[in-house]
Amino acid sequence: MKRRLFIAKNTGRLDLRLFYLARTLYMATEQVIGISIPIIVYRDTRDPTLAALSFFAIWAPRCLFPFVAVRLIDATAPRLQMKVVDALRITTLLGIAVLPVGAWLLIGAGLLSLLNLWAIALFEKGLSVAAPSNGGGSDRNAVEAFSAALRADRVALTVSTIIGGTLLASGTETLLIMGSVVVLCAAHVLQARSNLLHGLVTHRANPIGIWPIVRGVFANKTLRRLIYLLWGLNLQQGMVFGALPVMMEAVFHQDPATAAAVFAGIHIGSWVVLRAYPAIASHWAQPVRATWAIVLYTLGLIAAFLTGNVVFFAVAICLPMSIRNSLDVETIILRNRQIPDASFGQIMTVFLPLIYAPFAVAGLIVTWVFQLGGPPLLAPVMVVGALLFVVVWWVIIRQAFNAED
Numbered sequence: 008m009k010r011r012l013f014i015a016k017n018t019g020r021l022d023l024r025l026f027y028l029a030r031t032l033y034m035a036t037e038q039v040i041g042i043s044i045p046i047i048v049y050r051d052t053r054d055p056t057l058a059a060l061s062f063f064a065i066w067a068p069r070c071l072f073p074f075v076a077v078r079l080i081d082a083t084a085p086r087l088q089m090k091v092v093d094a095l096r097i098t099t100l101l102g103i104a105v106l107p108v109g110a111w112l113l114i115g116a117g118l119l120s121l122l123n124l125w126a127i128a129l130f131e132k133g134l135s136v137a138a139p140s141n142g143g144g145s146d147r148n149a150v151e152a153f154s155a156a157l158r159a160d161r162v163a164l165t166v167s168t169i170i171g172g173t174l175l176a177s178g179t180e181t182l183l184i185m186g187s188v189v190v191l192c193a194a195h196v197l198q199a200r201s202n203l204l205h206g207l208v209t210h211r212a213n214p215i216g217i218w219p220i221v222r223g224v225f226a227n228k229t230l231r232r233l234i235y236l237l238w239g240l241n242l243q244q245g246m247v248f249g250a251l252p253v254m255m256e257a258v259f260h261q262d263p264a265t266a267a268a269v270f271a272g273i274h275i276g277s278w279v280v281l282r283a284y285p286a287i288a289s290h291w292a293q294p295v296r297a298t299w300a301i302v303l304y305t306l307g308l309i310a311a312f313l314t315g316n317v318v319f320f321a322v323a324i325c326l327p328m329s330i331r332n333s334l335d336v337e338t339i340i341l342r343n344r345q346i347p348d349a350s351f352g353q354i355m356t357v358f359l360p361l362i363y364a365p366f367a368v369a370g371l372i373v374t375w376v377f378q379l380g381g382p383p384l385l386a387p388v389m390v391v392g393a394l395l396f397v398v399v400w401w402v403i404i405r406q407a408f409n410a411e412d
Contacts, residue, residue, distance in 0.1 A: 022201040029198035030130040031160055035167035036187045036194070037123045040100070041065055042270055043171055044116050046252045046263050047180055055253040055377040062249035063370030064113040068121040069363045073217045076125055076356045080132070086199070089129050093195045096122045097188055104184040124363070128355045133203040161278040165271050172267025220357040233338055236297055238365050239396045240327050243304070245369025246392060247324050250377075250385055257382035259317040269321050276325035298397070300330040305393040312386040338362075 044065060049058035080088065099119045106112045174183040225231050252263040259265075280287070287296065307323020310316070376388050 022203060025197045026133060026201040026203045029194040029201070030134070031163045032190050032194035032197070033126055033130065034160060035163045036190050038164050039167050039171035039183065040119065040187055042168065042267055043175060043180065043183060045249070046175055046266060048112070049252040050263050055382055056374055058252055059249050059370060059373040059377050061113055061116060063367055063374055064117045065120045066363060066366040066370055068117040069124045069360050070367055072121060072124050072360045073357045075121070076128065080128060080356055081353050085129055085132060089126065089198065092122050092125050092129070093191065096126070097191055100184055100188050100191070104181050124359060128359060131355055158278050158281045161274045161281065165274040168267050168271045168274060172264055172271070175264040175267060176262060217357055220354050221361070224358060224361065234361065237362050239399065240297070240330065241362065241365040242369050243301070243327055243393060243396060245366035246373055246389055249370045249373040253377070253382055254385065258312065258386065259315060259320065261317060272321045273325050273328045276329045280329035297330055300326045301393060301397055305390065305397065308390050308393060312390070
């Protein structure tokens with residue numbers, strides 16, 4: 008903690024801004040490619056099952072991340088790791104640009120997703136030493152600071168998604184991927200010019216291990232609450248994202264590339280929620296916010312599927328997604344305060360896949376639904392899943408929270 012305070016006080020504002028801008032560009036690139044691959048697969052093959060499987064292929068490798076990185080991330084120089092990761096990401100992106108749609112493309116997408124998560128873990132490790140939650144400030148100041156930072160993310164993601172959707176709609180997928188390579192190179196230059204990763208030391212002793220980290224995370228009551236809630240929201244979110252290109256055409260009679268416009272709407276909704284988040288968090292408890300969001304989401308899904316109205320659908324899914332993104336504020340503050348600096352990287356290599364695992368599960372569910380009954384079966388499965396989440400949240404998880412309190 009003393010090291011965190013020292014670096015936080017001596018990190019230049021320009022360094023921090025360059026580093027955060029690089030992180031935002033990395034996230035924008037990851038978002039565009041993650042959205043584009045299922046759309047490209049579906050548009051080229053017209054196979055809903057393969058499109059859903061491509062979504063699973065993007066998220067499943069992240070579950071393997073702890074087994075790959077847990078021993079390396081704190082024991083190897085962060086700047087060296089970032090150089091290697093970026094070189095592999097650029098090479099993989101260039102490979103995806105020339106690979107035909109099929110098994111090799113799915114393998115390339117999975118490898119890219121694994122490398123993306125490694126880069127995210129390194130960025131979180133760098134930002135942890137300069138975070139306002141570590142400097143002794145109030146909870147209100149930390150919430151406002153992280154809300155502002157995440158709003159900047161939403162702006163960048165909205166712009167990048169609109170650009171990506173436009174390129175997909177015009178059939179210029181290769182230009183989209185090559186543009187992502189250019190942005191990735193620019194982000195690497197920006198983070199290299201900052202001193203945050205350079206200021207981190209390596210910790211070669213005392214590896215913790217994966218399962219002790221999992222037990223330690225779940226031993227924390229507050230983190231456990233967030234993980235339960237994020238699991239439910241991410242599962243709902245993953246089912247929507249995994250099926251979105253197919254739904255755009257089969258349910259709403261739109262071009263599959265229109266899915267990018269829905270993603271842009273989600274980011275705009277998230278920006279609005281994050282803008283009001285400090286006030287919302289001070290007036291309504293976390294379970295209340297999440298429950299109302301998922302109830303309204305369920306009603307919106309029913310209205311959208313009954314009417315075939317894509318606007319109802321976009322508004323409906325914005326609600327849980329916005330709440331889910333706003334929970335990132337609480338998650339970042341909690342973990343930065345409670346995770347020791349020497350083991351921050353190791354714990355993040357387990358914590359991030361733990362949060363993202365429901366996306367892979369959702370990809371499997373959507374793949375199974377498409378294999379079993381095709382797009383018509385998706386609507387009742389999604390509505391029943393949302394209703395089940397409401398029941399689980401109120402009957403099981405909320406009771407557990409009340410007992411703990």
